[in-house]
Amino acid sequence: QNEKELQDVVKQQEEKLLQLIDKSGEVMRLKAEVSELKRLLQRAETEAKVLWEEMRGKEHQVDTAYIQERVMLRREVDKLRLLLVEKEDENVRLTDKY
Numbered sequence: 001q002n003e004k005e006l007q008d009v010v011k012q013q014e015e016k017l018l019q020l021i022d023k024s025g026e027v028m029r030l031k032a033e034v035s036e037l038k039r040l041l042q043r044a045e046t047e048a049k050v051l052w053e054e055m056r057g058k059e060h061q062v063d064t065a066y067i068q069e070r071v072m073l074r075r076e077v078d079k080l081r082l083l084l085v086e087k088e089d090e091n092v093r094l095t096d097k098y
Helices: 002-057 064-097
Strands: none
Touching: 002 064
């Protein structure tokens, strides 16, 4: 009788563990999706910021190559900032873990 109860409890725990693993995978997928959406939003905001800065004083004399260069440089700065934040987060996680 006790062995049967123990087997039932173990089976229930295994089922709960599998559910948690499924949820964990879903959470990781959603976090990745949110991260990608944030990156896309940041990229669009960067482009808009550069374009507004350029258009502010130059109504008809727009140098598209210069604007593209500024957009690219701004993206690079944003990407480096993001990498820095990710590394800092990773360091915090590692120090919390150990």
